[in-house]
Amino acid sequence: MQKQMSGRNGLPLHSLRLMVPPLRLVSAAIWQTVQQRHVMDYGMLDEFVTMVTEMVPELLNHSQRAQLILGLRARLVLELCRSKPITDLQTIQPHLDRIQTLTPLWGTLATDAEVGLSESNFLGLVQTLLKDPDERNHFFQDVFPVEFGPSYDAAIQNLMWQFLSRLEKLLPVSNFQQAALLLSDVASVLEECVESVSHPQQMNILLQYHRDLGPLDNHDPPSSTDGDCILSALCLPPVERVVIATEVEKEGTSPSLPLPSLRLMVPPLRLVSAAIWRTVQQRHVMDYGMLEEFVTMVTEMVPELLNHSQRAQLILGLRARLVLELCHSKPITDLQTIQPHLDRIQTFTPLWGTQTDDGDLSDSNFLGLIQTLLKDPDEMEHFFQVSVAVRILVQKCSLTVQLIQWSL
Known part of the structure; x- marks a missing residue:
């Protein structure tokens, strides 16, 4: 994310840090990351949102928090599955473990029966993608653009905008x-x-x-x-x-x-x-x-x-x-x-x-x-x-x- 902050007609990061508070600079980098869809950085975004919403739960309601945190981590996992050369299970496993720790969040979106189904569905999908090249090709050609395409990205961006906007209102910059x-x-x-x-x-x-x-x-x-x-x-x-x-x-x-x-x-x-x-x-x-x-x-x-x-x-x-x-x-x-x-x-x-x-x-x-x-x-x-x-x-x-x- 650091490289993104000195874009066209911008200031180098070390100068920008003199005038922008660290929390606002993090918010700016997060927003730019989501806008430009740097999916490989979504793990950092998930961890930041998780940490801040644990401190200030009212920044997002339960549904918004679950959608954003799970959405970021799941999108990262799928990007790893799509990468070439193919990412091995050992690399992806920490992310799958992370998703399993987020089981309580699934519960905010579904009934108890659906919790296990939703989680097992996604974890099963990932294992299938890693083991079956034909299934992986089919998924990323036909299923991924529909289920995880523009609508999914727009939902992530909208939830992140709400999170960052409410965080900014909580911490206004003082003169x-x-x-x-x-x-x-x-x-x-x-x-x-x-x-x-x-x-x-x-x-x-x-x-x-x-x-x-x-x-x-x-x-x-x-x-x-x-x-x-x-x-x-x-x-x-x-x-x-x-x-x-x-x-x-x-x-x-x-x-x-x-x-x-x-x-x-x-x-x-x-x-x-x-x-x-x-x-x-x-x-x-x-x-x-x-x-x-x-x-x-x-x-x-x-x-x-x-x-x-x-x-x-x-x-x-x-x-x-x-x-x-x-x-x-x-x-x-x-x-x-x-x-x-x-x-x-x-x-x-x-x-x-x-x-x-x-x-x-x-x-x-x-x-x-x-x-x-x-x-x-x-x-x-x-x-x-x-x-x-x-x-x-x-x-x-x-x-x-x-x-x-x-x-x-």
Whole structure:
């Protein structure tokens, strides 16, 4: 089935997996298998339908379930009997054993007397086909096209459509905000989610494919001034002292799902977006480095997601906020630990230039601030008590969140 998923004008499977939830991808592969009548894969379909309908019996009534499961397995057995060279009994026997285990399903379609007759009829037919070449030729020329031809295939397809449609209604795909509410421990989830989309080539194929389908929808785009407070805060010298009151909204709790279960219904890219959203909402600042790297990577692939100003504010704001958190930690983080982040900020000098007449001034202001904080304990204590820079970054976090929302 895997080969079928990268058909004409389609996406390769590894890219498709980034945007389609696993359960929906399985449903798509099953539907394509039935439509194209890849009968040799019907065993997998029977096992999947059996497993899911045991978990959620109401997806199909007893008659529908029996018809679909038995119909798939019996059709596979007949295909094996028709194959050339002739399939031996040893190969077919596991499938016959499987049909015998489904005896209770026969009972939903017939009386007790007919159960044994129906089962023995089919098993007897298969044994006859394997032993008698003349009977096999007659069956597949005259009987098979009538009893197991277009009407049989149409019935299988109709039952499978009902099964997959009801399964889809049971597990609707959430947007990233809804998925965020289902995440349990966001601190441990973010890194794992980001790791699942850590192959730039696969993501680039996906993003470019959708760009080619049409321009990005710019209805109600974010304001060009969104997040302007971030860069203005980073440009302030450490000597400015203004007290600004802040309020932190309390976030309610909601029922959550473990990550392995959530992954079945939420595609990896949307799950990353959900984890990022929760990270910013809950202000897990120590994870902002991962957020900055993800936003940088995606906006390099699709620049139109954010304009230059928004991209600069978001990327610089995330990394700078992380650096300040490291400075604020106890015991005090040493320069060796912070230096890679400062080096990272220096690589963003072109971004500073998109926001100010003198990018070097903004850059040097923030880097000078950090060096002052690390060298002067008194200045550090004062800064984190009343400095306008940190207060604005915290108070205006919602603007950064808005930019992240638009970038996702």
